[in-house]
Amino acid sequence: MTTSLSSSSSKADQPDVAPPVVDRAAFEAALAEQVAREKEVTRLNDRVSAARRRLPMVEVEDYAFDGPDGPVRLTELFDGHYLLLVQNVMFGPDWEEGCPSCTWAVDTLPARMERLEEEGIAFAMISQAPVEKLERWRTRRGWSHTWVSSGGTTYHHDWGWNREDEDGQPYQLPGYSYYLLRDGVPYLTYATTARGTEATLPVAHIMDRTAYGRQQDWEDSPQGWPQYPTYG
Structure with missing residues (x-):
């Protein structure tokens, strides 16, 4: 369960929760798995972009x-x-x-x-x-x-x-x-x-790659992660 925060809270305030601390080897192994998933997304995006370049026009x-x-x-x-x-x-x-x-x-x-x-x-x-x-x-x-x-x-x-x-x-x-x-x-x-x-939207992609993501209420985040109303 994530933590919904009121509009009086601010993303500029550091959350109390944080990712677990591991040793260098464990971190690099987990990161490698994530990079592999992201490469799959990149290859899919390349195929989608190729299809976009083949669209007709009106x-x-x-x-x-x-x-x-x-x-x-x-x-x-x-x-x-x-x-x-x-x-x-x-x-x-x-x-x-x-x-x-x-x-x-x-x-x-x-x-x-x-x-x-x-x-x-x-x-x-x-x-x-x-x-x-x-x-x-x-x-x-x-x-x-x-x-x-x-x-x-x-x-x-x-x-x-x-x-x-x-x-x-x-x-x-x-x-x-x-x-x-x-x-x-x-x-x-x-x-x-x-x-x-x-x-x-480059800022959205930058936020996605931080420890807490966009901190929006629709995101699938770890328990206790801060979340704010998307259009609050």
Whole structure:
């Protein structure tokens, strides 16, 4: 059984529990077993990535989004590149702040985003909220990324970023869309949501490899390990 902690607790506070202490030989034997399991995951991931590179693509409307300086076409988000990564940030039209988990994801993007540009990849964010709200949140967070509003388009509904639950209540999904620009036409080549977004979250992977993992309430951790509400 793990230990659920209140929001008043902090991950910055060292837990009372810790892994068992063993000698060097025992540690290296246990680590070797773990590395062998992780190599299996790496090989599987290579096969999954190979299949991803063989996906077809679908043409996408050249939507006219709202930017801080006026309309911005989807094709303009490529900014001279042929590949585009879009982060679909949850920010409803009537919200005053961006989604906490999406905000965390943006905060943990690479410090030098020009590394993406060197690989021919542009980056932009799309949300439904009016661009004025996006600009206020961007300023508050200190972001410099391209961020446009889809509020005047059907983009979020067309591509499933807005959905309804079993009771007909609307909700949004976070995620990433990957596009290819070919002969001036934008194509969607891949998209992922839910935990599929973790591939672009380096901080999450760093936490996974610490002694306590992410310390989130869904994790399978040893008895007494600290756990906090995932979206607390």
